[in-house]
Amino acid sequence: MEPMEEKLGVGKQMIPVLIVGAGPYGLSLANYMSVMGQEFKIIGKPMELWKEHTFSEASLRSEMATSEIAHPQNAYSIQTFRTQNGLDKGQPSDRIEVKEYRQYIDWVLNALPYEIQPEYLTNLSQGSDCFEAKMESGEILKAKQVVIATGVAHHLKVPAEFSNAKYLIHSYYTKEIEALQGKKVLVVGAGQSAAEAMEICRKNENQVHWYARKEPRFYSEPLDLPKWIFNLVVKSAGLFRRMPHRLIQYWFSIFSATTMTPDHRAKLVNVNRFSSLPDLSTYDHVISATGYDYTLNHMNFLADELRGRLEMRASMPRIDKNFMSSMRDLYFIGPPTEMFFGPPMKFMIGSQYVAPRLSKQLAR
Numbered sequence: 001m002e003p004m005e006e007k008l009g010v011g012k013q014m015i016p017v018l019i020v021g022a023g024p025y026g027l028s029l030a031n032y033m034s035v036m037g038q039e040f041k042i043i044g045k046p047m048e049l050w051k052e053h054t055f056s057e058a059s060l061r062s063e064m065a066t067s068e069i070a071h072p073q074n075a076y077s078i079q080t081f082r083t084q085n086g087l088d089k090g091q092p093s094d095r096i097e098v099k100e101y102r103q104y105i106d107w108v109l110n111a112l113p114y115e116i117q118p119e120y121l122t123n124l125s126q127g128s129d130c131f132e133a134k135m136e137s138g139e140i141l142k143a144k145q146v147v148i149a150t151g152v153a154h155h156l157k158v159p160a161e162f163s164n165a166k167y168l169i170h171s172y173y174t175k176e177i178e179a180l181q182g183k184k185v186l187v188v189g190a191g192q193s194a195a196e197a198m199e200i201c202r203k204n205e206n207q208v209h210w211y212a213r214k215e216p217r218f219y220s221e222p223l224d225l226p227k228w229i230f231n232l233v234v235k236s237a238g239l240f241r242r243m244p245h246r247l248i249q250y251w252f253s254i255f256s257a258t259t260m261t262p263d264h265r266a267k268l269v270n271v272n273r274f275s276s277l278p279d280l281s282t283y284d285h286v287i288s289a290t291g292y293d294y295t296l297n298h299m300n301f302l303a304d305e306l307r308g309r310l311e312m313r314a315s316m317p318r319i320d321k322n323f324m325s326s327m328r329d330l331y332f333i334g335p336p337t338e339m340f341f342g343p344p345m346k347f348m349i350g351s352q353y354v355a356p357r358l359s360k361q362l363a364r
């Protein structure tokens with residue numbers, strides 16, 4: 001085949017299922033499909049958020065048992081990883097440090113029986129009988145069904161009052177924050193990322209101020225709910241779709257971006273908080289730990305024409321109980337679907353609900 005034809009994917013086989021995103025949601029789905037013997041291709045930077053965009057010195061917010069990469073036979077349990085590596089087993093309710101979690105990720109990635117193409121999709125459009133996915137390299141993949149599992153990366157939220165601030169860093173860019181030394185820094189936000197950013201900055205001898213209009217809400221891990229209620233919320237994620245939209249928005253206004261684990265509560269007891277905006281010009285850097293805003297328009301890797309054809313609910317494409325959008329064979333999963341399947345989707349635990357169901361749906 002001529003090189004140009006090869007680049008365009010001419011003559012290439014149709015991929016039955018293209019999974020876009022190799023985070024916990026994409027990998028969990030791939031694991032279920034792989035065990036079922038279904039054909040698929042998975043693309044994206046493997047566990048990028050966890051390797052590149054979480055603070056090295058922090059612990060996960062979720063407990064060990066709810067932070068595993070899902071697999072139908074539980075092949076990737078953190079307990080097994082610990083046993084195989086001679087580490088203390090710990091309790092399922094313990095929180096694991098990010099450093100150890102990264103070792104666990106490498107252990108999982110080494111064991112996967114399939115390849116991940118570590119590349120971004122730059123444009124997804126609908127052809128006459130399939131989807132066409134243009135990759136960063138220029139390669140074009142043709143796929144019958146596409147699952148979008150791109151997580152938080154495209155949805156960084158920065159309130160308008162900071163968008164012009166000099167030296168603004170969103171808390172997603174943890175490496176830049178970890179590199180700050182001896183600076184005067186304003187951390188904005190009332191959630192866990194704000195608390196973690198303040199702690200890292202303080203350790204690195206920066207002068208840190210904190211601005212948050214609202215008091216954070218503190219909770220015990222993983223949420224301030226008895227275990228059986230938590231499990232019920234996860235198992236009945238599908239019921240969330242039937243709740244009135246107003247109730248869902250009320251829920252989000254309470255929990256989104258203002259929750260924090262008790263260990264950080266203890267550290268914040270004596271920290272002064274500005275509740276109105278200080279003069280930004282007096283700071284070297286402003287860290288915007290202001291969360292994520294799930295909006296279809298931020299998914300600029302979806303062709304305009306494709307985006308324009310999707311039925312919406314508020315700012316995201318409406319999805320049905322099988323995660324399919326109004327466009328046949330196009331699916332959305334992960335945190336951006338929180339408004340349809342509730343709070344479990346915001347965390348890795350939600351993938352344990354999604355992967356078994358969606359793998360069956362895709363096999364039909």
Ligand SMILES: Cc1cc2nc3c(=O)[nH]c(=O)nc-3n(C[C@H](O)[C@H](O)[C@H](O)COP(=O)(O)OP(=O)(O)OC[C@H]3O[C@@H](n4cnc5c(N)ncnc54)[C@H](O)[C@@H]3O)c2cc1C
Nearest residue numbers: 021022023024025044045061062120121150151334347348
């Ligand atoms: C700082 C922080 C801390 C968190 N802590 C916890 C926690 O302790 N416990 C918990 O359960 N949840 C936590 N979360 C929530 C977290 O988002 C989810 O748990 C989980 O990582 C979401 O998985 P995902 O697979 O949907 O997306 P992500 O983990 O965000 O992965 C997205 C994947 O998509 C790929 N991708 C993105 N764009 C493209 C593209 N255009 N083309 C191809 N691939 C693409 C990326 O390379 C990556 O592989 C945290 C979130 C943040 C931001």
